[in-house]
């Protein structure tokens with residue numbers, strides 16, 4: 086398994102090249118939707134690969150040894166992925182302490198295949214506080230060839246105690262041109278659509294791939310139209326339309342919309358929604374740049390609370406109101 090993008094593949098090859106002195110707890114951090122999880126998997130497989138590094142091509146896992154076969158079949162006995170569990174079709178909000186406790190036995194055993202053992206926690210920012218504390222104990226005393234790989238787009242939201250135990254490894258984002266090529270090759274996106282999808286996704290190619298699916302794109306357009314219809318359409322009516330989407334969908338979209346409107350107000354071109362330039366130009370006349378900057382900052386601050394909103398509908402309406410304030414008070 087290779088990372089999706091070249092700079093990430095180079096990163097994995099570099100880390101594997103220093104395996105002898107590689108920190109046993111790694112925190113892979115980067116922007117959302119750029120392939121961090123895949124990068125973590127490629128690193129895990131590279132550590133578990135049983136072909137000597139000198140005999141592998143490109144510094145990655147060989148893909149051909151027993152370890153690689155186990156890994157790619159999803160049942161390597163010395164690999165433990167820890168992720169959000171799905172229940173009744175919905176993902177849990179957090180990684181629970183029980184999931185981390187299950188690792189304790191794994192970490193205490195010796196490797197089945199006499200090589201490395203790897204735990205991959207993704208997304209690490211969803212570790213509950215007790216889960217993070219339980220993990221911390223294991224990070225403090227990793228066995229010989231045991232590695233913990235934590236993957237996150239929000240390293241700051243991890244407890245400082247966990248962060249300080251890990252080597253921070255920034256995962257690079259691919260260039261827009263590589264993202265577009267990847268969308269065409271990987272997701273079968275028509276070349277003419279790739280640039281727009283990359284822009285809409287805010288430079289997150291995995292999100293862009295999601296949007297390439299026609300039904301997802303339709304849902305996305307509906308969201309965008311609803312948000313663009315503010316303030317003529319009131320926040321309650323817009324919230325009715327938007328509520329069906331998860332917060333992880335509408336929130337970044339609202340943030341990008343506010344950001345683009347602020348850019349247009351400041352005389353720049355929209356970064357995400359070039360197609361909506363006429364509408365943004367209209368709204369520019371009616372909003373204040375200072376108000377948009379305030380809304381943008383408030384949305385950014387509030388984003389840290391999104392993981393588990395107590396009242397999703399209230400969060401939605403209040404977020405829309407934050408934006409609408411920029412139309413009310415034009416100072």
Ligand SMILES: [Zn+2]
Pocket residue numbers: 133134135136146147148149150151152153
């Ligand atoms: Zn291998």
